[in-house]
Amino acid sequence: MGLSDAYFDLLEWLDRQETPDPGDFLSRLQSAYRTGRITYLNGMIASARVRPHNISDSHRRNPHHLARLLNRRAAFQQVASLLAGLEPIELTSWQRSVNRDQRIIGYPLPGRQSCLLVEFTSTPEALSAWRRAHDRDMLSLGTLLNARLARASTDAQLEAARARPLTRRERETLAWIAAGKSYWETAVILGISERTIRHFMANAREKLDVVNNAQAVAEAVWRGLIPRLVEPSSRD
Numbered sequence: 001m002g003l004s005d006a007y008f009d010l011l012e013w014l015d016r017q018e019t020p021d022p023g024d025f026l027s028r029l030q031s032a033y034r035t036g037r038i039t040y041l042n043g044m045i046a047s048a049r050v051r052p053h054n055i056s057d058s059h060r061r062n063p064h065h066l067a068r069l070l071n072r073r074a075a076f077q078q079v080a081s082l083l084a085g086l087e088p089i090e091l092t093s094w095q096r097s098v099n100r101d102q103r104i105i106g107y108p109l110p111g112r113q114s115c116l117l118v119e120f121t122s123t124p125e126a127l128s129a130w131r132r133a134h135d136r137d138m139l140s141l142g143t144l145l146n147a148r149l150a151r152a153s154t155d156a157q158l159e160a161a162r163a164r165p166l167t168r169r170e171r172e173t174l175a176w177i178a179a180g181k182s183y184w185e186t187a188v189i190l191g192i193s194e195r196t197i198r199h200f201m202a203n204a205r206e207k208l209d210v211v212n213n214a215q216a217v218a219e220a221v222w223r224g225l226i227p228r229l230v231e232p233s234s235r236d
Helices: 003-016 022-033 064-072 075-082 124-163 169-177 185-189 194-208 213-223
Strands: 036-048 049-057 090-092 102-109 114-123
Touching: 003 022, 003 114, 003 124, 022 036, 022 049, 022 124, 036 075, 036 124, 036 213, 049 064, 049 075, 064 075, 075 090, 075 102, 075 114, 102 124, 114 124, 124 194, 169 194, 169 213, 185 194
Parallel strands: none
Antiparallel strands: 036 049, 036 114, 090 102, 102 114
């Protein structure tokens, strides 16, 4: 089977899956394109760390282990640059024991911060030839996988949001925190106690299934839950 056939077989496999298993897809992708391990990451950069929403690889390693690996000093800056960029880039290997022919190509994917990390053991010349032939396929297939997972995630999040919607006050509190206000400043603006503001933020983090305020703001913005702000002096 040629690689063009493999590309369309992978497309058909994605079309048949209601909710694709990323580990299964990445294993198929690795086998079809004769690469090393392939990792999929969807997440955000917050507090100088990679905060994954979804992370898996073709070898089905523990996602917590993968997250720790990507947050090592040798990896973090490279992954952060990749997620902020638009073009595939070659990354310096951050494995503990580095083969001199070990290379990683990062493919940024459209949408929320997502990428594929594709590992190779090859010479620079062989890798360059492989990339000329297959970079487009990696970007195309990675983008389709990302879109399918995002759709499934969005459906689940919308269902959860309908079951546990944010209150008006929780959304207002999130909006002022997103605007850079402190708990105290938000309390003054809304005319309630700082303790109540902290309570609203704790409720919002729980409902949005995040662990800190930066993630809560990012998730609320992505879901369109942040209301338009009006400064107190501009109110009727």
